[in-house]
Amino acid sequence: MESAVRNLQARNLDAEGHPLQQQGQLGPNSWVALYGDDAAHSLTAPRNPFLALVLQRASAEEAKHVREVPVNSNRDPEVEKYLASTPPGNSWCCAFVYWNFSEAAKAMGRANPMPGTAGCLDHWERASAPGTRCIPAAQATENPALVESGMVFIMDHGGDLGQTGQVE
Numbered sequence: 001m002e003s004a005v006r007n008l009q010a011r012n013l014d015a016e017g018h019p020l021q022q023q024g025q026l027g028p029n030s031w032v033a034l035y036g037d038d039a040a041h042s043l044t045a046p047r048n049p050f051l052a053l054v055l056q057r058a059s060a061e062e063a064k065h066v067r068e069v070p071v072n073s074n075r076d077p078e079v080e081k082y083l084a085s086t087p088p089g090n091s092w093c094c095a096f097v098y099w100n101f102s103e104a105a106k107a108m109g110r111a112n113p114m115p116g117t118a119g120c121l122d123h124w125e126r127a128s129a130p131g132t133r134c135i136p137a138a139q140a141t142e143n144p145a146l147v148e149s150g151m152v153f154i155m156d157h158g159g160d161l162g163q164t165g166q167v168e
Helices: 001-012 030-033 051-062 077-085 093-106 118-125 137-142
Strands: 152-158 161-166
Touching: 001 030, 051 093, 051 161, 077 137, 093 118, 093 161, 118 152, 118 161
Parallel strands: none
Antiparallel strands: 152 161
16 A cells, blocks of 8 residues: 555645655645545644644745745744744754744733744653643554644654644
8 A cells, every 4th residue: 555655646746736755655635636636634723822823923934935045054034033032053943933932922922832942852852841742643643633733743853853843
């Protein structure tokens, strides 16, 4: 089955015309390749008003198409804005998420619940605060309904390398 899914992924593009990632698992893009746009699972807005505002901030920032300039430099004026919101020395993906949480918290007059770090794996380690759910990849893969719009995801690539973002 995995081989068949990889074959499907090798022959199809996502909605933006990019090749599908060939990981052998049926995700939303592969599902659309099989059954069309109407078959895509659409997520509802976050149930939590705070997460809804965080995601709204992230979407507004993403609309600016902020990217590292030059590529892989961890630099750009907007990138610097995100990095300035956290302790130095980390990549901007987690700083971006932290900045969005911070801005939403300020707007709602509340404390930022996200750990004050821009280290993806450090964030995972520190995210065990009361009221926080950490869902390992195996559980999320087994039961995708556990993953909700507005949640933070963290990927561990090994060698102390990670990536983070927000579930839309």
